[in-house]
Amino acid sequence: MLAVQSPFARKLGAFVALSDTELSALDRLYGRRKVFPAGRDIVHQGQSAQSAYILASGWVCSYKIQTSGSRQIVDFQIPGDFLGLRSVLFRTADHNIEPITQVEASEVPAKDLFETFSTMPRLATAVLWAASRDEAMVVEHLVGIGRRDAKERMAHFLLELGARLKLVGLGSATGFACPLTQYLLADAMGLSAVHVNRVLRELREDDLLTFQHGQVTIHDLDGLVLLADFDKTYLDHDGPLLR
Amino acid sequence: MLAVQSPFARKLGAFVALSDTELSALDRLYGRRKVFPAGRDIVHQGQSAQSAYILASGWVCSYKIQTSGSRQIVDFQIPGDFLGLRSVLFRTADHNIEPITQVEASEVPAKDLFETFSTMPRLATAVLWAASRDEAMVVEHLVGIGRRDAKERMAHFLLELGARLKLVGLGSATGFACPLTQYLLADAMGLSAVHVNRVLRELREDDLLTFQHGQVTIHDLDGLVLLADFDKTYLDHDGPLLR
DNA sequence: CGTCGGGTTGATAACTTTCAAATTTCGTGG
DNA sequence: CCACGAAATTTGAAAGTTATCAACCCGACG
Numbered sequence: 001m002l003a004v005q006s007p008f009a010r011k012l013g014a015f016v017a018l019s020d021t022e023l024s025a026l027d028r029l030y031g032r033r034k035v036f037p038a039g040r041d042i043v044h045q046g047q048s049a050q051s052a053y054i055l056a057s058g059w060v061c062s063y064k065i066q067t068s069g070s071r072q073i074v075d076f077q078i079p080g081d082f083l084g085l086r087s088v089l090f091r092t093a094d095h096n097i098e099p100i101t102q103v104e105a106s107e108v109p110a111k112d113l114f115e116t117f118s119t120m121p122r123l124a125t126a127v128l129w130a131a132s133r134d135e136a137m138v139v140e141h142l143v144g145i146g147r148r149d150a151k152e153r154m155a156h157f158l159l160e161l162g163a164r165l166k167l168v169g170l171g172s173a174t175g176f177a178c179p180l181t182q183y184l185l186a187d188a189m190g191l192s193a194v195h196v197n198r199v200l201r202e203l204r205e206d207d208l209l210t211f212q213h214g215q216v217t218i219h220d221l222d223g224l225v226l227l228a229d230f231d232k233t234y235l236d237h238d239g240p241l242l243r
Numbered sequence: 244m245l246a247v248q249s250p251f252a253r254k255l256g257a258f259v260a261l262s263d264t265e266l267s268a269l270d271r272l273y274g275r276r277k278v279f280p281a282g283r284d285i286v287h288q289g290q291s292a293q294s295a296y297i298l299a300s301g302w303v304c305s306y307k308i309q310t311s312g313s314r315q316i317v318d319f320q321i322p323g324d325f326l327g328l329r330s331v332l333f334r335t336a337d338h339n340i341e342p343i344t345q346v347e348a349s350e351v352p353a354k355d356l357f358e359t360f361s362t363m364p365r366l367a368t369a370v371l372w373a374a375s376r377d378e379a380m381v382v383e384h385l386v387g388i389g390r391r392d393a394k395e396r397m398a399h400f401l402l403e404l405g406a407r408l409k410l411v412g413l414g415s416a417t418g419f420a421c422p423l424t425q426y427l428l429a430d431a432m433g434l435s436a437v438h439v440n441r442v443l444r445e446l447r448e449d450d451l452l453t454f455q456h457g458q459v460t461i462h463d464l465d466g467l468v469l470l471a472d473f474d475k476t477y478l479d480h481d482g483p484l485l486r
Numbered sequence: 487c488g489t490c491g492g493g494t495t496g497a498t499a500a501c502t503t504t505c506a507a508a509t510t511t512c513g514t515g516g
Numbered sequence: 517c518c519a520c521g522a523a524a525t526t527t528g529a530a531a532g533t534t535a536t537c538a539a540c541c542c543g544a545c546g
Contacts, residue, residue, distance in 0.1 A: 064386050067472050072389040074382050086375045121364040128371045132329045135378040139317050142385045143307050146315040146433030190389030229310050234337050
C-alpha cells in the first residue's frame with residue numbers, strides 16, 4: 001500500500017481492491033493540478049473535451065441549459081469526485097461544468113485514461129463502478145424531482161449531500177458547511193428561487209433543519225429521513241465489491 | 244467479422260471497434276435465453292442480483308417505488324438494451340424492472356461479465372461507454388422533468404423514444420408502434436394520468452402528433468423539435484470512438 | 487351480458503411560479 | 517472602521533400549472 005492515498009484512489013478502492021501497481025498507475029494518471037476561479041465555466045456544452053478532472057478542493061456543479069434559458073443542475077461535485085468523464089468518453093461535452101467556489105482539480109488527459117484502461121482492466125471496472133454510482137445518484141435525483149413535492153425534495157437533497165460530505169470528511173451528523181445559494185438550489189431542484197426560500201423557512205419552522213449563512217444545521221435527523229423517505233443504501237457499501 | 248451480429252454487439256461496436264476475438268467473447272457472454280410475461284417484475288428493488296440481461300424483444304421499464312406508493316419510471320428499455328447492469332455491479336438492485344410486453348432476454352451471469360472484463364479490457368471500456376450513454380439519457384430525462392412543462396416534456400419524450408426506436412429499426416420519421424399506456428407515461432414523466440391525457444389531446448389538436456391505439460404518428464416533426472427543444476446529438480455519433 | 491382495464495372529460499383544490507418590493511449580507515474602496 | 521453597491525434573501529399577492537375527485541365511455545374478454 002502506498003502511504004498516502006488520494007481521495008479518488010480511496011473512492012475507487014471502495015469498489016475494487018487495488019494492488020500497488022494499480023495504485024501507482026492511478027497516481028500517474030494525475031496530470032497538472034489546475035486552479036479555477038468561481039463562476040467561470042470549466043467545460044461548455046458542445047465543446048470538445050480532451051481531459052477529465054479529479055476534484056481536489058472546492059465545489060462545482062454540472063448543468064444543462066435549454067434554449068429557453070432555464071437551466072437544470074444535474075449534480076454537484078465535491079472533493080474526490082470525477083468531472084467530465086462522460087464528456088471525455090463522447091469526445092464532446094453534453095453539459096456545462098461551473099465552479100461554485102474556487103476549485104483545484106487535477107487534469108486527466110483522455111489518452112492516458114484509455115491507455116491505463118487497456119493495461120489495467122481492473123481500473124476500467126472500478127471506473128465503471130464509480131460511474132454507476134454517479135448514475136444511481138442522478139436516478140435518485142430524477143425520482144426526487146418527479147415524485148416528491150418541494151419540501152420532501154429539499155429534505156432529501158440536503159440529506160444526500162450531507163451523507164456524501166460525511167464520506168469525505170467534510171460533514172457530520174449535525175450539519176455541514178454549504179456554499180450553495182438559493183438560486184443554485186432552485187436550479188438543482190427544478191423550483192423557483194422564491195419557492196426554495198419558502199421551503200427552507202418551512203423546514204426551519206418545523207424544527208427539522210436550518211440553512212443559513214452557508215451552514216446547514218440538522219435539528220431532527222429522524223424527522224427529515226421520515227419526511228424525505230431517505231434511504232442511503234445507494235451511497236455506501238462495506239468493503240470492495242471485487243477482490 | 245462474424246456473419247451476424249446481435250443488436251447488443253452492434254451497439255457496443257458503435258463505441259469501440261471490436262475484433263473477432265472480442266466479438267466471440269461477447270457471444271459467449273450470452274447465457275440462457277429467457278421469456279418473461281408482461282407485468283411480473285424481473286427484478287425487485289433490494290433483491291440481490293447475480294445476473295444482468297440483454298433485451299432481445301419486447302419493452303421493459305425500470306422504476307423506483309417510494310414508501311408513499313408513488314412510482315417514478317426512470318427509463319424504458321427496448322431491444323438491444325442492457326438490463327440491470329447497475330444491479331449486478333452493486334450486487335443488489337436499487338430499482339425494479341418490469342416487462343411492459345412479453346419479453347425475451349438473454350441472461351448474463353455476473354461472474355462471466357467480470358471475467359470477460361479482466362481479459363478483454365476493451366470490452367470493459369465499451370460497456371462503460373454504453374453505460375454512459377444510458378446515463379446521458381437519464382440526465383436528459385432529469386432536465387425534462389425539472390425544466391420543461393408537461394407539453395414540452397411529452398413532446399421531448401416521444402421524440403427521443405422515436406429516435407431510439409429508429410436506431411434499432413423499429414420506427415421511422417413518421418411514427419412508431421408504442422405499447423405504453425397513459426399510466427406508464429404518467430409515471431415516467433412525473434405527471435398524473437389525467438394530465439397525460441389532456442396533454443396528448445393538446446398535441447393532437449395542435450396537429451403535432453397523434454398517439455392512439457398503440458401507435459404514435461408524427462404530423463409535424465419540426466414543430467415538435469421546436470416545442471421540445473430537442474437535440475438528439477447525445478443519442479448518436481458517427482463510427483466507433485475508440486479504434 | 488357484465489366486468490375490467492384503459493381512455494376521456496369537467497370541476498375543484500393544491501402546489502408552484504411570477505412579479506414586485508423590501509431587507510439583509512458581504513466584499514471593496516475610501 | 518465606515519460607506520457603498522451588488523448579490524442574496526425574504527415576504528406578499530396574483531396568476532398559472534397540475535393534481536385530485538368523480539363521472540362516463542368504450543372495447544376486450546370470459
